[in-house]
Amino acid sequence: MIRRLSCLLFLIPASAPADEVSVRDGRKLLGRVTGETDTGVTVLTYKDGPIEVFAPDVAAVKKSRSLYDTYDEKKSEFEDTPEGRYKLGQWCRDQGLLWQSREEWRRAVELDPEHAAARKSLGDEKRNGAWVTFEEIQKKKGLEPFEGRWLKPAEVAKIKFARRPNYGWVLTATYKEDADKAFLESWGERAREASRFMWKLTEGQIYVKEITVTDRGGKADFTVINKDAIKIGGGAYAAAGADTITAPGKILAYTFFHELIHFKYKFPHCEKCKHCIMSSDPYANQICDDADHKGPPENSCWATIRKHHKDLVLKPLTLDRRQELRPVPETKVVVRDR
Numbered sequence: 001m002i003r004r005l006s007c008l009l010f011l012i013p014a015s016a017p018a019d020e021v022s023v024r025d026g027r028k029l030l031g032r033v034t035g036e037t038d039t040g041v042t043v044l045t046y047k048d049g050p051i052e053v054f055a056p057d058v059a060a061v062k063k064s065r066s067l068y069d070t071y072d073e074k075k076s077e078f079e080d081t082p083e084g085r086y087k088l089g090q091w092c093r094d095q096g097l098l099w100q101s102r103e104e105w106r107r108a109v110e111l112d113p114e115h116a117a118a119r120k121s122l123g124d125e126k127r128n129g130a131w132v133t134f135e136e137i138q139k140k141k142g143l144e145p146f147e148g149r150w151l152k153p154a155e156v157a158k159i160k161f162a163r164r165p166n167y168g169w170v171l172t173a174t175y176k177e178d179a180d181k182a183f184l185e186s187w188g189e190r191a192r193e194a195s196r197f198m199w200k201l202t203e204g205q206i207y208v209k210e211i212t213v214t215d216r217g218g219k220a221d222f223t224v225i226n227k228d229a230i231k232i233g234g235g236a237y238a239a240a241g242a243d244t245i246t247a248p249g250k251i252l253a254y255t256f257f258h259e260l261i262h263f264k265y266k267f268p269h270c271e272k273c274k275h276c277i278m279s280s281d282p283y284a285n286q287i288c289d290d291a292d293h294k295g296p297p298e299n300s301c302w303a304t305i306r307k308h309h310k311d312l313v314l315k316p317l318t319l320d321r322r323q324e325l326r327p328v329p330e331t332k333v334v335v336r337d338r
Contacts, residue, residue: 016030016046016067016096017064017065017066017067017069018030018031018032018046018064018066018067019031019032019033019043019061019062019063019064019066020060020061020062020064021033021041021043021053021058021060021061021062022058022059022060022061022062023053023057023058023059024057024058024059025057025163025164029043029045029051029053030045030046030047030066031043031044031045031046031066031067031068032044032066032068032069033061033063034050036061038055039054039055040052040053040054040055040057040058041053041055041058041061044068044099045099046067046096046097046098046099046100047098047099047147047148048099048145048147048148049099054326055324057164057326067095067096067097068097068100070095071092071095071097071100074088074091075088078091080111081111082108082109082111082112082115082118083108083115085104085105085107085108085111085118086104086105086108086115086117086118086121088104089101089102089103089104089105089108089118089121090121092104093121098148101121102122105118105121105122106118106122109122109124113131114131119131122134123137125137138150144156146159162313164204164326165205165312165313165314165315166204166205166206166207166312166314166329167205167206167207167309167312167314168207168208168209168210168329169206169207169208169209169260169264170209170210170211171191171208171210171211171212171221171222171260172211172212172213172214172219172220172221172222173187173191173211173212173213173214173220173221173222173223173224173247174213174214174215174216174217174218174220174222174223174224175187175213175214175215175216175217175224175225175227175249176216176217176223176224176225177215177216177217178215178216179215179227179337180337181335181337183227183249184213184214184215184335184336184337185213185333185335187213187224187249187251188211188213188331188333188335189333190250190251190253190256191208191211191213191256191331191333192208192331192333193253194208194251194253194256194257195207195208195328195331196253196328197253197254197256197257198253198256198257198260199325199328200325201257201277201285201286201287202287202302202305202314202317203315203317203318203323203325204325204326204328205314205315206305206314207328207329207331208331209329209331209332210331210332210333210334211331211332211333211334212334212335212336213333213334213335213336214335214336214337214338215337215338216338219243219244220244221244221245221260221263222244222245222247222251223244223245223246223247224247224248224249224251225246225247225248225249226248226249227249228249228250229248229249229250230248230250230251230252230255231248232246232247232248237251237252237255237258238251238255238256238258238259239259240259240262240263244263245259245260245262245263247259254277254282257277258277258278261277261278261301261305264308265304265305265308267301267304267305270288270293270300270301272293272294272295273288273292273293273294273295273300273301275288275292276288276301277301278301286319287301287302287305287317288300288301288302289301289302289303289316289317289319290302290303290316291316291317291319292319302316302317
């Protein structure tokens, strides 16, 4: 039954009338556009029902008459009875309205829980005298629905990650002496600010996923000194060493990311690209990529970062400051006042 249901997903003709939403990852969603806002587009697809696409992921929207228009015209010909809903579901299936066919069969079952034909069409099974739904069967196997297929959660996560790859750093920071909880929490907030800055400059691909902030020293990615300053002293905003980044208590988002690139990606300064945050220009607000690097493309800052995360297939930067990005994922701050 599972195999037969999955085969139904391919019954929609390529020429079927539909609104079409093209997604930047290559997908084309066919159905009826039911909502368009500044944040995104909602499509009632033929296969999987409602799907929301965040605005930056929308490549194009083309509207035309859809199969749902035909459904709206046809459904009044069927009675609102178990058999009428079952037959309407069959008609929807034959037209390629696969999600709607299941809606109709489920409605038939609501009206008559013992409607065997509708149950079997849904993939339900009778076990020990009671009906078990197809969805319950799949969930007991540890699967979840995703675009017409039932997959393991790890497989779903892998597909979603491949479409919009990003990397969240898990970091640690410690104040070298004793500090109160309020200060440690404030440093965590600076990490959140830096995460937003990183997300913007990398066009939604790098951020801080989690940072643990402690006091009294110890091994950490950031060792915090000068609690009430934005510099560590001697004109230096911070310093990346072999084992840690020496950072001030009021670290700037710019400094946080600049030193993290030194420390984690082993990237030196990029003095030829004055617009790049890896230069010494305090007004720089970009990361140089192949297209704008003042030197061999493979030596650009972003090329180095992409090579480091080679398994993620991070995308080249568009350098379009007008583009709208997805919301930055939340940065979890763990404070341990020792």
